[in-house]
Amino acid sequence: MKELNFENPTTIKFQINGRAVQVEVNPKMSLLDVLRNKLGLTGTKRGCNRGDCGACTVIMNGKTVLSCLVPAIQANGKKIETVEGLAKGEKLHPLQEAFIECGAIQCGFCTPGMLLSAKALLDKNSNPTREEVIKAISGNLCRCTGYKKIIDAVMLASQKIAGGGKNGRDRKKNTAD
Amino acid sequence: MDAIGKRIPRIDAIQKAMGKAIYADDLNFGEMLYGKVLRSSMPHARIKHIDTTKAQKLKGVRAILLAKDIPGENRIGILGDPFRDQPVLAEDKVRFVGEPIALIAAESEEIAEKATKLIKVDYEELPAVFDPLEAMKADAPKLHKESNLVSSTKISKGNVQQGFENSDIIVEAEYRTPMNEHAYLEPEAGIAKMEGDEMIVMICTQAPSRCREEVATVLGLPHSKVRIIQTTMGGGFGGKHYNLLACQLALLALKTGKTVKMTLTREESISTTIKRHPCVAKYKWGCSKEGKILAAQIEIILNAGAYADHGPAVLTRAAVHAAGPYEIPNLKVDAHLVYTNTPPGGAMRGFGVPSVAFAHECHMEKLAERLGMDPIELRLKNAFDVGSKTHTGQILTKVALKKTLEQAKKIAEEWRKNGEKKESIKTGVGIATTWYGIGSTAPVPNPSGAVVEILYDGSVILRTNCAEVGQGSDTVLAQIVAEEIGVSCDRVRVHSKDSAAGPWCRNTCASAQTYIVGEAARLAARSAKEILLKQAGKILGVERNDLQIKNGIIHSKKDLKKKITIQDAAKECKKAGIVILGCSTYNPPLKGLNPIDGQGDPYAAYSYITQVAEVEVDTETGKVKPKKFASIADIGKVINPTLAEGQMDGGVSMGLGHALMEEVIINNGTVVTPTLSQYLIPTSTDMPEEMITTFLDDYEPTGPFGAKGLGELANVAVVPAVIAAIHDATKIWIEELPATSEKIYKLLQKKQPSRNEP
Amino acid sequence: MKKYIIPENLGEALEILEKYSGRAKPLAGGTDLVLQIRDGKINPDFLIDLTRIRELNYIKTQKKLIKIGALVTHADVVNSKTLRIKAPLLVEACESIGSPQVRNMGTIVGNIMNASPAADTAVALMALDAEAIIASRTEKRVEKIESIFVGPGKTSVKGNELVIGIRFQQIDSDQGGGFFKLGKRNSLAISIVNSAAVIKIDKSKKIFTDAKIAIGAVAPTPLRAKKAEEMLIGSNISNKNIENAAQAAMKEAFPISDIRSSAEYRKEMIKIAVKQVISKALEAIK
Secondary structure (H helix, E strand, O other): OEEEEOOOOEEEEEEEOOEEEEEEEOOOOEHHHHHHHHOOOOOOOOOOOOOOOOOOEEEEOOEEEEOOOOEHHHHOOOEEEOHHHOOEOOEOOHHHHHHHHHOOOOOOOOHHHHHHHHHHHHHHOOOOOHHHHHHHOOOOOOOOOOOHHHHHHHHHHHHHHHOOOOOOOOOOOOOOO | OOOOOOOOOOOOHHHHHOOOOOEHHHOOOOOOEEEEEEEOOOOOEEEEEEEOHHHHHOOOEEEEEOHHHOOOOOOEOOOOOOOOOEOOOOOOEEOOOOOEEEEEEEOOHHHHHHHHHHOEEEEEEOOOOOOHHHHOOOOOOOOOOOOOEEEEEEEEEOOHHHHHHOOOEEEEEEEEEOOEOOOOOOOOEEEEEEEOOEEEEEEOOOOHHHHHHHHHHHHOOOHHHEEEEEOEOOOOOOHHHOOHHHHHHHHHHHHHOOOEEEEOOHHHHHHHOOEEOOEEEEEEEEEOOOOOEEEEEEEEEEEEEOOOOOHHHHHHHHHHHOOOOEOOOEEEEEEEEEEOOOOOEOOOOOOOHHHHHHHHHHHHHHHHHHHOOOHHHHHHHHEOOOOOEOOOOOEOOOOOHHHHHHHHHHHHHHHHOOOOOOOOEEEEEEEEEEEEEEOOOOOOOOOEEEEEEEOOOOOEEEEOOOOOOOOOHHHHHHHHHHHHHOOOHHHEEEEOOEOOOOOOOOOOOOOOHHHHHHHHHHHHHHHHHHHHHHHHHHHHOOOHHHEEEEOOEEEEOOOOOOEEEHHHHHHHHHHOOOOOEEEEEEOOOOEOOOOOOOOOEOOOEEEEEEEEEEEEEEOOOOOEEEEEEEEEEEOEOOOOHHHHHHHHHHHHHHHHHHHHOOOOOEEOOEEOOOOOOOOOOOOHHHOOOEEEEEEOOOOOOOOHHHEOOOOOHHHHOHHHHHHHHHHHHHOOOOOEOOOOHHHHHHHHHHOOOOOOOO | OOEEEEOOOHHHHHHHHHHOOOOEEEEOOOOOHHHHHHOOOOOOOEEEEOOOOHHHOOEEEEOOEEEEEOOOEHHHHHHOHHHHHHOHHHHHHHHOOOOHHHHHHOEHHHHHHHOOOOOHHHHHHHHOOOEEEEEOOOOEEEEEHHHHEEEOOEEOOOOOOEEEEEEEEOOOOOEEEEEEEEOOOOOOOOOOEEEEEEEEEEOOOOEEEEEEEEEEOOOOOOEEOHHHHHHHOOOEOOHHHHHHHHHHHHHOOOOOOOOOOOHHHHHHHHHHHHHHHHHHHHHHHO
16 A cells, blocks of 8 residues: 655656656646646646546556556556657557648647547547547547548547558447447 | 648648647656646635645756836737737736736646635635626726726717618617636647747747747746747637736746746636636617618627726627628717637637627618518628728728628528428528628737748748648648649648748737738749749740749740759759849738727728528427528638638538527626536537538739638627527527527517418 | 545555544545535545545446445446446446546446435436445445435534445346436536436336436436336336326426536426436337
8 A cells, every 4th residue: 555645756667659768757747737747648638627628638557547646656557648649750650640630630639539438449449439439539629620621530549440540440330339 | 823722731630630639738858847727716806815835845857037126018909909918827906806916837737726815815806797788887997097998999980860760770789798608628838948048938829920029028938938839739719819828937937947837727727717708789870761771879788897808809800790791871889899808819710700790690680670671682782792882981992791681581482492390490590691801900000021932952941930720721822822832732741830931920829821821922922923934934945034934844835845843943053152032021901900990991991791590490499400501601712621621610610609509607707607517519510400501702912812811700690690590480589699599588478480471 | 624645555544534434535636626626615624635535546346246346437437338337327327427538537326425416326226226335444334325325515424434435236228327418518417407316117017117217407306206106116117107207206396406407307307307217228128
């Protein structure tokens, strides 16, 4: 059992975009604070700090979470994926390519969260219906795009992936369970 | 054309997709101080005393500023005098809950926040007024001077009394629209630091040139010593014209000599920054039994909130658009802007037109129903056409409005064929049409400058100060410059974010950056091109008129063998000691408006739109489900179809939000919807399953390559289309927004309508 | 706030709760708790992070009894094949909550302990006649979900106790469940009114043999509409009887007006909600 003082820093270890890191955190901090202020990964955005907008969405152990509400300590031992981990060097993830191609990015502030919500969907269900995409991004607010081109982009990305991208398997529907 | 009309991916897309784009809150300069604002808890009060001693003693606090500490003028106001009425920090009184009273800079956000709680303010509470109709009364509490009336706009032509006398049908109604929030995903943030004798503010502003002026004035510096660097912006929609934060940051940076950062919380952003003006509009229209509108009498009251900000301009635009895109021989519009003790109103997508479009389109629906006429037929009978005279007496030379109506008619008819499903769920189809003047309303001038330089390798730089808020202006400007010169788009670099680099530019508002800044950029590009062509002509031994540029090659039209690449021509310019520089400004010609009758030419061009909505109304709960939405727009030549479609989709989603769920609720001056779980905007699951957009692509001769504007047009007619569809489904009239399920349920309970009932 | 404590197993957690009884708050997903602390609404001296206690993460069936551990998230419920078949009502309720991210983080026990009058899982669990399994260092007890709620944000769970799971009987073939939620938008929406029902019928006699109807967001706590239930039980399956029961339910609630809705509208919607959940429950039986 660990007992951590709120005033004292403590060290947490986790994986961020495949890379092991060790960070000193204060138990008051959120995962979002750690990402932006400690690791300098400003791709994940703070839109409201209350879990209302989804701009802070990251993937933690395969599931999307609102990093502004996740206590930093809970990241210990976890695998975190942020927008910075999508591209491999200069090679964009099929989702990123699709977002650009479809015009799914305007101001771009919701984009990192959207990409990760979409990735979490495609990682589990590589051939989603439009309805499933709409549901997957229902916790990510966007004020610029009206969501249409974002949904188009995720559908396009699923085709790219199925057609021999990174996960070039055949197009079997993978629902959870 | 090579660049115009092409789906060029936006210039900043890759950076944004990779999470590399730097927004204001992402900025980090190592050791910084953090700013916080102490805000008024009273809607209206005199400040008797401010005690900062405890806060001063808090470890880590580096500066506390009050009004008396402001070195320059303690006044901001986007329109300038005589509407520059807001203090950066409250002086003798506060006029709305949330008004800034003190600024704190400290070593951490936490310390700055603690310090705000340690400052003691002694208020003498004053009676407050929240309703503009109350505020207009003689005995109402006064916010500023002897009257709460900020400004009025009057438009009149013909004789409305006569018009009503000649009318067979007269319809009267009152329409109300609430305070709306922009809800950009990025809360306001910025950084300021003094470098030498220059104040640099890096901030998400959509008015960088004007911001420079306001910051300089508040600091008491010459404009040339203030530099505004616009960060990548997470949306603006009009809300980021408010230069208050920039001034606050600059004051703290000046005082401390350090780099200061401040980010508003979402609650501060919703509760204390500029909002859409609530509106009460009284409409009385008369028409003949053949369906010709003969008279329109309109009274508009806008709630200014505590300060004028953009209010007077919003009022003027609302007044000009109030009667809709219809030929009306007798007209009287009286519009008034009134102070109340609520957060100040300012620019928000549509700038007054959403409120009046809701009113004029609902009114047309009522007239159509009284006449027993198809609503689109009624509109076609009265709609503006080439040669029409507007309400301000302007003659329209290019109008594709009727085409948008005709296309909408086809779609509406097709959609109406759908039957109803469950007994309790009714389907309805509705349309709405409106117009939108491009550019700031006369007499506010709209100048913008642009500088184009063709570099010696043939690549091109465009320098402007045009704020890219996410709408894609950088990309569109690159396309215009590329097309004008004859290079590919990826050879054009747009520098738009630094007020030191680009010349004066109008604010990003009024859907006019393509039309105005685009034209300035095009003219500057042409100038630079001319210099290049002149030199090329010399080299090739050919007259200038014989030359053209295609795919980066300058060649003689008569003899194709006489050619030179742009690169080589540029190198020749270098040899000859010529800088290939083009410089231009553009300010569309406007006239008026006459202060007595509002006559004049308020805009150089108008865009037009008709939208169609299909909705389902659950009559048991009143809940509305948008099913389909179509937009048919005349925005001139579409420079970038992907970007234009994106604007339309976004405008529709914002309109749906306004129609069904968005409302800033204020209780005794306090905003009680300060979070995004209380002020609701549509999620992906609230959008229609089908959205279609059609652009008529009709060439506008006064616009760069035929373009006009779209940003706000996309949003302004959405509400009335939805409201008309709700009426079609249920026969109820919505006259107050938002059309929540509760409002609809209550209206349904008053009568038991069926689709075929008159 | 003094300490953030991370027990490795249930025993440790219960020890700590005993030690700091009344001064400690258990934390799982944190979607409500983190905000309440940040807003200054609560200020516990100790936060007890339960997320490492694997023994609390289970969905088990023992014959017809279903047990769900305290760390099971709304998403876990939605993704569970077992629950989709045996308790579709609860799946529907969990699916209506928040957004995918909120569902990944929030637990159903957390939703109960937050005790919002509008909690969506509460009405479903009450219709399922679910019980909370409550443990302290020295004892284990069981309490009906409906009596756990004592007021807005208040439960009967004591300072040294932890709800370690919930349990209920699966829905049988002569039973059906229905769920209703009315919000101002379709995701990330707090309920204006919610409701759930589990109905049992005698198919041959065409009568209601049992009914459990819960309504939420219309009183200081979610509640069972007992008068409506009584009216329905033993009556013929007819629209009229359903209407009457729904009408009766209206009288059992004390809704308030707030930014989402007026009290009158909430009251009217109770009737619609109860009518719909009973009808849906009947549909589910067919």
